[in-house]
Amino acid sequence: AQKVTQAQTEISVVEKEDVTLDCVYETRDTTYYLFWYKQPPSGELVFLIRRNSFDEQNEISGRYSWNFQKSTSSFNFTITASQVVDSAVYFCALSGNAGKSTFGDGTTLTVKP
Amino acid sequence: NAGVMQNPRHLVRRRGQEARLRCSPMKGHSHVYWYRQLPEEGLKFMVYLQKENIIDESGMPKERFSAEFPKEGPSILRIQQVVRGDSAAYFCASSEGATNEKLFFGSGTQLSVL
Numbered sequence: 001a002q003k004v005t006q007a008q009t010e011i012s013v014v015e016k017e018d019v020t021l022d023c024v025y026e027t028r029d030t031t032y033y034l035f036w037y038k039q040p041p042s043g044e045l046v047f048l049i050r051r052n053s054f055d056e057q058n059e060i061s062g063r064y065s066w067n068f069q070k071s072t073s074s075f076n077f078t079i080t081a082s083q084v085v086d087s088a089v090y091f092c093a094l095s096g097n098a099g100k101s102t103f104g105d106g107t108t109l110t111v112k113p
Numbered sequence: 114n115a116g117v118m119q120n121p122r123h124l125v126r127r128r129g130q131e132a133r134l135r136c137s138p139m140k141g142h143s144h145v146y147w148y149r150q151l152p153e154e155g156l157k158f159m160v161y162l163q164k165e166n167i168i169d170e171s172g173m174p175k176e177r178f179s180a181e182f183p184k185e186g187p188s189i190l191r192i193q194q195v196v197r198g199d200s201a202a203y204f205c206a207s208s209e210g211a212t213n214e215k216l217f218f219g220s221g222t223q224l225s226v227l
Contacts, residue, residue: 006155032213033213035215035216037216037218042220043202043220043221044218044219044220044221045156045204045206045216045218046218047215047216047217050213050215052213091155091156095213096213098169099161099168099169099213100146100158100161100169100172101146101158101216102158103148103155103156103157103158104155105154105155106155106156
């Protein structure tokens with residue numbers, strides 16, 4: 001069975017602070033994919049990144065960066081110099097052989113001005 | 114290119130009524146997924162469908178819930194004899210490929226059962 005754990009339920013930071021959202025996963029599949037999605041107050045989830053299990057290279061996209069460590073089964077997400085518009089619920093997800101994506105419970109990020 | 118379209122956006126039903134939720138995937142996508150989000154909780158997988166086929170319904174309650182994705186028309190999630198516990202946001206997502214593809218989500222249908 002697959003499982004995704006986002007231990008941080010809520011995080012609150014002040015604008016311009018850096019913040020890291022943790023994601024730990026469990027799977028027996030040897031090939032799998034990891035995702036991050038953003039759910040702003042409007043409700044619609046937006047895809048941020050996909051990583052396959054064979055690619056442990058960290059990725060940076062603007063203020064966003066992702067740290068994939070297979071040894072600790074973690075796929076953490078860092079926002080640098082956070083902005084108010086980053087306030088949202090962030091979901092980590094895992095997809096394996098079964099095709100469907102399993103989501104964590106989400107981390108609510110609040111960025112205060 | 115329109116995204117995933119869900120309707121209605123809000124649906125109010127009384128206990129015992131039927132709820133029908135519709136989802137039109139993105140153009141060119143033949144894989145549809147339904148998820149349920151309860152207040153203060155994450156997304157729980159319900160069912161995965163491909164055109165005219167149910168691929169995985171392991172997350173869907175055995176009774177009162179059904180889903181279809183006909184050859185023509187939108188995917189339908191049907192909940193019969195709704196109860197208060199069915200109140201939630203129901204999200205539909207679609208993907209182009211069979212597995213491990215990124216999902217494109219609709220805006221969701223907020224079901225409220227009185």
